Structures are given as C-alpha cells and as structure tokens.
Amino acid sequence: MQRSFLRLALLADALVSGATGLLAFAGAGILDGLLGLPAELLRYAGLSLIPYAAIVAYVGTRPNVSHAAVWAVIAFNALWSIDSIVLLVSGYVAPAALGYAFVIFQAVVVAGFAGLQYVGLRKEAVMA
Numbered sequence: 001m002q003r004s005f006l007r008l009a010l011l012a013d014a015l016v017s018g019a020t021g022l023l024a025f026a027g028a029g030i031l032d033g034l035l036g037l038p039a040e041l042l043r044y045a046g047l048s049l050i051p052y053a054a055i056v057a058y059v060g061t062r063p064n065v066s067h068a069a070v071w072a073v074i075a076f077n078a079l080w081s082i083d084s085i086v087l088l089v090s091g092y093v094a095p096a097a098l099g100y101a102f103v104i105f106q107a108v109v110v111a112g113f114a115g116l117q118y119v120g121l122r123k124e125a126v127m128a
C-alpha cells in the first residue's frame with residue numbers, strides 16, 4: 001500500500017481522534033475540573049470519537065481510498081469544528097480559560113485535518 005498524502009492525512013486524523021477520544025472518555029472525571037466542561041459532555045464526545053477514529057483508519061487503509069468516504073470524513077470534520085465553536089458561544093457550557101483554549105485548539109486541529117484531506121483529494125485527482 002502506497003503512503004499517499006491523503007492516506008497520511010486520514011491516518012493522522014484517526015490517530016489523533018482516537019487518542020483524544022480515549023483521553024476524554026477515560027479522563028472525563030479529571031478533565032471536567034481542569035477544563036470546566038461537564039464530565040458527561042467529555043465522556044460522550046470521547047465515546048463518539050472512538051468509532052469515528054476506527055472508521056477513518058479503515059478508510060485510510062483500503063487498497064483504493066473511496067473519495068466519497070473521504071468527502072464524508074471532511075464533512076464530519078467541518079461539522080465538528082463548527083459545532084465546537086457553536087458550543088462555546090451558545091452559553092450551554094461555561095468552561096474555564098483552559099477549556100476555551102482546548103475547545104478552540106481542537107476545533108482548529110480538526111479543521112486542519114479537513115483541509116489536509118481536501119488537499120490530498122485534489123492531489124489524487126491531478127495524478128489520476
């Protein structure tokens with residue numbers, strides 16, 4: 001299997017999402033005090049990231065990467081980034097300063113993965 005830019009972007013997304021998911025799920029009771037975010041929110045967010053990471057890893061390791069699947073990953077990443085910012089401005093949560101920084105940082109990283117995956121798709125389209 002060739003390690004294309006697109007595959008690397010997908011696998012990096014899967015790795016970071018999986019690690020973040022495990023940390024949020026397992027460490028919600030500790031992180032809630034540090035971030036000022038509800039433990040239940042952290043737990044559910046973490047729980048949702050674990051299967052997401054597995055799906056993205058699956059997409060990135062297929063012999064032929066499905067462009068439709070990559071578009072779905074890009075869309076989910078964009079939605080996650082937007083929802084993260086909406087969460088902060090909605091007033092639903094009142095995080096500590098570290099919580100604001102964490103949510104904004106992860107939203108930027110996730111948007112960055114979407115951008116890298118888009119670039120990877122474009123590179124593959126040019127090479128085809």
